Each structure stands twice: as structure tokens, then as C-alpha cells.
Amino acid sequence: QKEVEQNSGPLSVPEGAIASLNCTYSDRGSQSFFWYRQYSGKSPELIMFIYSNGDKEDGRFTAQLNKASQYVSLLIRDSQPSDSATYLCAVNSPSNTGKLIFGQGTTLQVKP
Amino acid sequence: NAGVMQNPRHLVRRRGQEARLRCSPMKGHSHVYWYRQLPEEGLKFMVYLQKENIIDESGMPKERFSAEFPKEGPSILRIQQVVRGDSAAYFCASSVNGGSGTEAFFGQGTRLTVV
Numbered sequence: 001q002k003e004v005e006q007n008s009g010p011l012s013v014p015e016g017a018i019a020s021l022n023c024t025y026s027d028r029g030s031q032s033f034f035w036y037r038q039y040s041g042k043s044p045e046l047i048m049f050i051y052s053n054g055d056k057e058d059g060r061f062t063a064q065l066n067k068a069s070q071y072v073s074l075l076i077r078d079s080q081p082s083d084s085a086t087y088l089c090a091v092n093s094p095s096n097t098g099k100l101i102f103g104q105g106t107t108l109q110v111k112p
Numbered sequence: 113n114a115g116v117m118q119n120p121r122h123l124v125r126r127r128g129q130e131a132r133l134r135c136s137p138m139k140g141h142s143h144v145y146w147y148r149q150l151p152e153e154g155l156k157f158m159v160y161l162q163k164e165n166i167i168d169e170s171g172m173p174k175e176r177f178s179a180e181f182p183k184e185g186p187s188i189l190r191i192q193q194v195v196r197g198d199s200a201a202y203f204c205a206s207s208v209n210g211g212s213g214t215e216a217f218f219g220q221g222t223r224l225t226v227v
Contacts, residue, residue, distance in 0.1 A: 034215070043203055043218045044155065088154065097160055097168045098143060098210040104154040 003027060004091050006103035014111055019076040021106050023089030026070070032092035033065055033072045034100065039085045048074060079110040114139065116206050116219035117186075124225045125194050133189040133222045137206030144187045145216060146179060149201045160210070161187055167210065194226045 005024050013019045021035075032051050036044035050056045050063040050072065062075040072091075076083055086105040093099035117136040125131050137144050146158040157171040161181035172179065176194075181187040191198055201223050205216040 032214075036218075043220050046215060046217060049215060090155075092214075093157075095168070098207060098214040098216070099145065099157050099160055099168055099171075100147075100155075100205075100216065101157065102147075102155040 002103075003101045004089055004103040006087075006089050006106045008104055008106060010107040010109050012109045012111060013079050015079060015081060017079050017110075019079045019083065019108055019110070021074040021076075021087050021089075021108065023072045023074075023103055024070055025072070025089075025091045025101075027091070027094050028067075028070065029094035030070075030091045031094075033063070034090040034092075035061075035063060035074045036088040036090060036102075037085045038088055038105065044088055076108075079108075081110050081112050084108055084110045116141075116204055116217055118202075118204050118219035118222050120222060121220060122223050122225070124227060126227055127195055128193050131191040131194050131198070131224055131226075133191075133202050133204075133224070134186040135189070135204030135206075135219060136186040137204075138217060141206035141208055141217075143207045143210045143214070143216075144181050145205045145207075146187075146189050147203045147205065147218075149203060149221075151200070155203065158189070162210070191224075194224070196226050199224055199226045 035048040038044045048063040064073045088105045089103040090100040147155040159179045160168040176192045203221045204219045207214040207216045
């Protein structure tokens with residue numbers, strides 16, 4: 001079992017729709033969860049982080065965390081073609097050193 | 113406020129040569145992380161350093177790879193006697209402090225090609 005799992009996609013949504021990206025993790029001791037966006041050939045860009053169960057909203061983005069189910073998700077409202085990228089879920093290492101364990105990423109395609 | 117700076121952006125080496133990748137963290141950041149991204153794969157942690165100290169090198173291959181973060185100057189990831197399998201994008205990230213919950217910001221990466 002991978003430590004952090006994401007569906008590689010591609011996930012295709014029409015412009016204006018809600019895109020839902022999901023991530024599961026194996027270690028119950030994980031404490032912090034991050035979503036990065038990576039455009040092709042570019043570096044990862046931090047877009048959201050969440051530490052507590054529940055929802056966290058920032059503009060068009062909402063991160064959701066359910067520690068009991070070991071599940072974290074990212075919702076993108078009013079999806080735009082510019083949102084087309086690979087979204088990486090990252091989980092803080094239980095060893096508490098700040099090391100991040102990444103999923104393989106989900107490729108999102110937003111079609112005009 | 114400059115972000116994380118990595119250089120070179122692209123590096124081509126012949127098999128058997130050495131590759132040196134440099135990373136200057138964001139201003140005010142003293143924690144540096146190196147990650148490797150192989151083609152069509154996710155980011156894999158390699159090493160975590162603070163000034164003059166290696167904190168966690170659990171992701172670093174045992175041979176040919178080394179990293180340092182001296183008191184003065186950038187962090188260096190060094191790969192000796194490169195092989196084709198070392199071809200990848202190497203990303204550096206920095207943070208204000210370490211530990212759980214730390215937000216890390218990435219540099220633009222160095223794309224290493226071994227020919």
C-alpha cells in the first residue's frame with residue numbers, strides 16, 4: 001500500500017464546474033496535509049494546507065480533511081482552463097521533521 | 113522577496129561525470145529539503161538539512177549522492193559518477209522552521225539529463 005494515494009486521472013471537467021480531487025494516506029499519525037499544483041515542466045506551487053478535521057476555504061479552493069477515514073480532498077469551484085495542471089497531495093512525515101510524502105498527483109483537465 | 117533559487121535550471125552530464133546542484137532558500141528560511149521527480153512519477157524526498165547539519169537523509173541513495181548546507185552559501189546536492197537513471201528533475205524547497213505543519217516553498221528545479 002502506498003503511503004499517499006491519488007487517482008492519476010486525467011480528471012476532465014467542463015469550465016465552470018466543480019473539480020473534486022481526492023487523496024488517501026496510510027499513516028494515522030500524519031498531522032498536516034498540503035495541496036500543491038504543478039504545471040507541466042514547472043515546480044510545485046503550494047495552494048492549500050489543512051491541519052484540522054473539516055473544511056478550509058480559500059477563494060475557489062476548499063480543502064477537506066477526515067482523519068478518521070484518512071482522507072483529504074480538494075474542491076475547485078468554477079473551474080477554469082488555467083486550473084488544468086497536476087495536483088499533488090502531500091502529507092507531513094510522522095517523524096515530524098517536516099519531510100513531505102507526496103502522492104503521484106492527479107491530472108486535471110478543464111475544458112472550455 | 114526572492115523565492116527559492118536553484119541553479120542551474122538545466123544540466124547535461126555524460127555518464128561518469130559529477131553533477132552539482134545548488135539551492136538558495138528564501139530569505140529568512142533556514143531549512144532546506146531536496147526532492148527528486150522522475151519522469152511521470154511523483155516527488156520523492158531525498159534529504160532535509162539545516163545550516164551545517166543533515167537532519168534526515170532517509171531518502172538519499174547510499175552511494176554517489178551527498179548534500180550539504182554550509183554556514184555561508186547555498187545548499188549543494190552532489191551526484192558523483194552519474195548514470196542515466198539519475199536523469200530527473202531535482203527540486204529544492206525551503207521553510208522557516210522544521211517540524212509538522214511546516215509550509216515548504218519550492219524552487220524552479222534543476223533538470224538533469226545524463227547522456
